Amino acid sequence: MEAYYWTQFSVLAVFCALMEFQKFTQKEKTQMPSSFLNFRNNYLFVYSLMMAGDWLQGPYVYALYQHYGYTTGDIGKLFIAGFGSSMIFGTVVGSMADKHGRKAAALVYVATYIASCVTKHWSDYYVLMLGRFFGGIATSLLFTVFESWLVAEHFKRGYEAEWLDKTFSKAIFLGNGLVSIVSGLVANYLVTDMSLGPVAPFDAATCFLAIGGAVIFLTWSENTGDVVENANLQQSFSTAYKAIFSDKKIFYLGAMQSLFEASMYSFVFLWTPALSPNGEDIPHGMIFATMMVACMIGSSMSSRLMARSDLRVEKYMQSVFLLSACSLSIPVFIKTFELGSGGYKGGPITFEGKLQLCGFLVFEFMVGIFWPSMMKMRAQYVPEDVRSTVMNFFRIPLNLFVCVILYNVALFPLSAMFGMCTLFLCGSAFLQRKLELITASKLPA
Structure with a gap:
């Protein structure tokens, strides 16, 4: 019965989201040229398919490894392998995308993710x-190539800069909000209702990725980072390195992104044991869908925030980071003040579990604001010629942080892990404040 209500809530949220999206789309048809709307809709369709391929896997990666009989330590090593691979090879593929083309790199994404599935x-x-x-x-x-392709193609076609903000917001609203909710429900249906087993969502993801790859191949034009034609990989790295460490805006932007995303990816691993520390029977798929509802609402809010001429993104993002820190500090306070009532294996979610879930929903709401806002700042401050390379440089410390956390996840209590995430988010707020001061001082009086 409880799962039924979770499903009804998620379906209602999807319906309301579609109505709101339809309302804004109809309004924009009278304000923007059809050529831009066709370009944007093509990108949003592809991005949604790519995100569906990613989100369908999310709820059942851990469950699949458990199904095959692997222990938490074994599973942790598998997760570390993924983040380590991203850390080591991410910058290389990002630089190759800048030099040889973002469309080609997008097709490489499709091929490698299908191979993974x-x-x-x-x-x-x-x-x-x-x-x-x-x-x-x-x-x-x-998380680098599609954004880089969009920014380059947007300006190559001569579209207005402020239209890019709306595309970012809609991409997160759809790809990280609506699509994630539907993907969670579909994955749950395939595994639970159709009894196809935990590998079924990965097969479904393969189908979505293949369709998206076909659309990219047939409809996208190629663009690069406008790098020197005979520049080699080492020169691209050197240019990106100099851009990061010679411009404080880019350095602060990358550092706060790494800290925030390190907390976010750690949260992905930590939320399940936090809500069921004694093996309580919680509806994982439905909770996941609910958190994605919060993320979708946050992305909708971000479009309103970025549209305000009296509110700079550098300003309100400080509050986003601080509220994120407060939301992930709840498990720390529950442990410190011993607020737990004690659950049992197979039982329902406890009161402290519900309290933490409320905090987690606030965090996901902030994640929804974070993505399009960060995209806007990257579009403003990261140079076009090495955009993918710089963005992947940012992911090196991110993946390193997550690998360290996952490697030591069994050595520390969950409250300590959430405490570390809280410190990371406070650090992001501090760096965002420094970025805001630098950029504010350069505004015209």
Whole structure:
């Protein structure tokens, strides 16, 4: 019965989101040229398919490894392999995308992620490790190449800069909000209602990725980072390195992004044991969908915030980071003040679990604001010629942080892990304040 209500809530949220999206789309048809709307809709369709391929896997990666009989330590190593692969090879593929083309890199994303999904049909540990290797490369491409292609293509076609903000907001609203909710429900339906097993969502992801790849191949034009034609990989790295460490705006932007995303990806691993520390029976798929509802609402709010001429993104993002820190500090306070009532294996979610869930929903709301706002700042401050390379440089410390956290996850209590995430988010707020001061001083009087 409880799962039924979770489903009804998620379906209602999707319906309301579609109505709101339709309302804003109809309004924009009278304000923007059809050529831009067709360009944007093509990108949003592709981005949604790519994110569907990613989100369908999310709720059942851990469950699949458990299904194959692997321990928490073994699973942690598999996760580390994915983040390590992203850390080591992400910058290389990002630089190649800048030099050889973002469309080609997007197709590489499709191929590597499909390869990662296919490996899930084998229970052999080394085959699964290979799958994590492919998945790590794909993740680096997903969060850099598509954004880089969009920004370059947007300005190459001569569209207004402020229209890019709306595209960012809609991409997160759809890809990280609506699509994630539907993907969670579809994955839950395939595994639970159709009894197809935990590998079914990965097969579904393969289908979405293949469709998106076909659309990219047939409709996208190629663009690069406008780098020197004979520049080699080392020169591209050198240019990106100099851009980061010679411009404080880019350095602060990358540092706060790494700290925030390190907290976010750690949260992905930590929320399940936090809500069911004694093996309580919680509806994982439905909770995941609910958190994505919060993320979608946050992305909708971000479009309103970025549209305000009296509010700079550098200003309100300080509050976003501080509220994120407060939301993830709840498990720390519960442990410190011993507020737990004690649950039991197979029982319902406890009161402290519900309290933490409320905090987690606030955090996901902030994540929804974070993504399009960060995209806007990157579009303003990161140079076009090495955009993908710089963005993947930012992911090196991110992946390093997450690998360290996952490697030591069994050595520290969950409250300590959440405490570290809280400190990371406070650090992001501090760096955002420094970025705001630098940029504010350069505004015209």
